[in-house]
Amino acid sequence: MLPVTADDHPTGPHAGGPVVVLTNPTAGRGRHRAVLPRLLDGLAAAGRPVRLLSASSPGEAEAACRTAVADGAGALVAIGGDGTVHLALQAAAGTGVPFGAVPAGTGNDFALDTGFPADPLAAVAVIAEALRAGRTHALDLARMTGVDGTHRWYGAVLAAGFDAIVNERANRMRWPRGPRRYDLAILVELARLRPRRYTLRLDGEPHELDAVLVAVGNCPTYGGGMRICPDADPTDGLLDVVVAGRVNRRTLVRVKPRIYRGTHLSHPLVRSYRARTVELTAEGITTYADGERSLDLPVTITAVPGALRLLR
Structure with a gap:
């Protein structure tokens, strides 16, 4: 509440x-x-x-x-x-x-x-x-800035790893229609799964890592109830960053159901961070914010306290 x-x-x-x-x-x-x-x-x-x-x-x-x-x-x-x-x-x-x-x-x-x-x-x-x-209630939002200075806001979660790649694949497909297209995109990208090199700067502190999934949350959930950033709080002035490292296909399939419960953070290959400003870089990734196609990496994401007045 x-x-x-x-x-x-x-x-x-x-x-x-x-x-x-x-x-x-x-x-x-x-x-x-x-x-x-x-x-x-x-x-x-x-x-x-x-x-x-x-x-x-x-x-x-x-x-x-x-x-x-x-x-x-x-x-x-x-x-x-x-x-x-x-x-x-x-x-x-x-x-x-x-x-x-x-x-x-x-x-x-x-x-x-x-x-x-x-x-x-x-x-x-x-x-x-x-x-x-x-x-009204004051609520934080996340503000993205691209390399060309483009700004976009989001309220829930930014996907910048496997889930973003699946969305990008599904959006390019003309067949099949409906949810089956997304299911097929998952199968295709699982077969192609490989860790990518990311550079994270969290409030200026650099982190170099290999990962298959990166999510930056203002709120806890995305994808219709998946608690990818279970501890995210849209009133604390911070962003939660969840990273799944060098995870293979079998492990990713096993861990993904745990995301609905938010228990995946206990897996040894999953790490979480918290920061006011997140600079995120990787090659060949188009991000998805609130499930919508957004900016290409690299991007800078900033938590903006009180950016929204919520009618509640």
């Missing part, structure tokens, strides 16, 4: 603006599409105007969120999975605009890790009550 502090009742230019909603009707294979009117009605019960954003692509969705925030949105609510949340975070981070996440996707790691109920209607009720009370 996130702590309530004295500054959790902000006043300012966002108080009177509309509640702007970004939704992905295909999230979670569309199973919550029929309930969307009830979710919007639940937000309207807070006594504020509600405006649903229109977008036909992720790029348009992110741009629409940025425009809404610039135009004086009183709050920004993402209805969908981690991908929808990730797009909305790019607009809300660092602005003070209150933010809510309604878990309605296949993976809802950020929403659940930050204390929203798993049921979308219950999550909307929590957000509406926070809007009525003018209550």
Whole structure:
């Protein structure tokens, strides 16, 4: 549970603006599409105007969120999975605009890790009550910076090893469709598994290591409930870094189920670190943040305390 502090009742230019909603009707294979009117009605019960954003692509969705925030949105609510949340975070981070996440996707790691109920209607009720009370919680976010100066924010976990490579493989495949494509990508990349050379700089301290999996967490989970960084706390101003070293295929297959319980940290080939700033370098890796394709390595990741005002 996130702590309530004295500054959790902000006043300012966002108080009177509309509640702007970004939704992905295909999230979670569309199973919550029929309930969307009830979710919007639940937000309207807070006594504020509600405006649903229109977008036909992720790029348009992110741009629409940025425009809404610039135009004086009183709050920004993402209805969908981690991908929808990730797009909305790019607009809300660092602005003070209150933010809510309604878990309605296949993976809802950020929403659940930050204390929203798993049921979308219950999550909307929590957000509406926070809007009525003018209550928010300060939450950390992670800010990525690429070599060209590009900035991206994420709320949950950055994958920069085997899981990122699998995602990249799956995104290049045209067949099969659905979850089987990801399963096939796992099999292909398991056959090609090899440790890669990483350079980590943790608050300036260098670490050279060979690893097959590297994750940098602001929150504990990714991939729909895998507790890859089980001790990560999005209110402590720190990032948790979990590294699986020279792990072979058999060991990786055995260890991976333990990630759901967060017990993999006890394995002798798994190490964890904690830092405010993480500089991460390796050849040929495209990172995935909140499950979304992000920046190529090298990147610098910084924990930004209080970057988000969470409606809880």
